[in-house]
Structure formats: C-alpha cells, structure tokens
C-alpha cells in the first residue's frame with residue numbers, strides 16, 4: 001500500500017545551486033526524489049546524504065549493468081548509503097539480478113527496493129530491432145519483467161503503456177515504476193513511450209518518475225502540487 005504521493009521527482013541537474021534551489025522548495029511529504037547519473041557523477045554520495053538529511057527518500061538511479069560480482073557490490077554500496085530504491089538493468093541477465101538480490105540479504109528490512117529497468121522509455125520497437133531485439137517493446141518488457149520477478153526483485157521500470165499487460169503476468173505486489181510521464185501538453189523531449197500521470201495510475205503504476213515537466217517549469221512546486229492533486233494526493 002502506497003501511503004503517500006506516488007511521484008518521484010528526477011533531480012537531473014548539473015549545477016548544484018539549481019538543485020538546491022529546487023530542493024529548498026520541495027517537501028518530503030509531497031514526493032520522493034531520484035538521483036541519477038549526472039548528479040551522482042558530479043557530486044557523489046554526498047548529494048544523497050544531503051537529501052537524506054532533508055528527509056527525502058532517495059531512488060538512486062544508476063542502472064547498474066555489469067558482471068554479477070560487480071553489480072552485487074554496487075547494489076550493496078547503495079544499500080550502505082541508505083537509499084530507498086536502487087536499480088539495475090534486467091538485460092544484465094538472471095545471474096546478475098540474482099547476485100544483486102543476494103547482496104541485499106544482510107541488510108534485512110533496511111534493504112532498498114531493488115528494481116530492474118526493462119526497455120528504456122526513450123526506445124520504440126524499431127530501435128530494439130537495431131540492437132538485435134526482434135520482439136516489440138511490449139514483448140521484450142514482458143519477458144524482462146518475468147525474469148526480474150523470478151529473480152525475486154521488487155519490481156521493474158517500464159513505461160505506463162506496458163503496465164496493464166504486466167499486471168496480468170506478474171504477482172500483484174510487484175512494483176511497476178514508470179518514467180516517460182508527461183502531463184497533457186508537456187514537451188515529450190526524448191521520451192517515446194509516454195502517458196499522462198492520470199493514465200499511468202489508472203493503468204496500475206505504483207510510482208511515477210517525472211523530471212523536466214516539473215524541474216524545468218517556472219514554478220516546480222505548483223506543478224508538483226497540481227499533479228498530486230489530479231491523483232488525489
């Protein structure tokens with residue numbers, strides 16, 4: 001049961017003062033936050049610790065994809081940092097995902113949620129074909145979600161467009177985290193498989209990842225509150 005807003009705000013910033021200006025306005029009761037590759041590469045774990053000090057639950061989105069030993073160690077390092085959610089690429093395979101899951105065992109109930117990215121929301125089926133995947137996006141997402149579930153992970157990252165099909169394939173408590181969220185009228189940018197916040201929730205998403213429509217708006221707090229209100233939070 002999700003007790004607060006399902007929104008996860010993607011803090012994709014290169015300039016620390018811009019990040020701080022946004023985070024000063026946000027309230028941990030309104031959303032969770034995501035630290036991705038750009039912010040982490042520039043500022044490292046200290047930025048996560050700072051967000052924790054401010055009371056935010058942090059999704060560390062580094063999309064680990066490596067040999068099982070390396071991925072497991074990286075996931076354990078994320079758990080040491082005390083993050084709420086961490087992710088790997090499901091295409092790293094079952095051995096990699098199982099090793100990542102096993103690495104969290106010593107953390108017990110303090111372990112972060114472990115989620116696997118299926119097919120990036122910036123990709124369509126034609127681009128999958130380019131990289132040698134002959135199934136369409138829905139079939140590939142479904143395959144990777146089932147493998148992820150078999151490995152005992154907590155859920156997957158997928159687009160909202162796959163959610164209703166996945167709900168029929170996997171256990172009810174499996175988390176579906178959906179980026180590619182665009183409120184009506186927002187620019188798509190590089191996102192391809194998109195949905196509005198209301199559509200994504202209606203289809204059965206558990207968490208909605210939203211970046212630019214909030215962070216690049218003139219009044220991020222107002223947009224965040226408006227999206228929460230449309231979802232009943």
Ligand SMILES: O=C(O)c1cc(=O)[nH]c(=O)n1[C@@H]1O[C@H](COP(=O)(O)O)[C@@H](O)[C@H]1O
Pocket residue numbers: 010012036061063087117119120121122157158179180181189191209210211212213
């Ligand atoms: O794992 C992710 O968070 C992720 C997976 C995916 O398939 N697509 C995707 O957009 N993301 C992330 O979600 C965020 C979306 O940001 P906006 O496109 O600005 O809303 C970015 O930080 C992406 O890195």
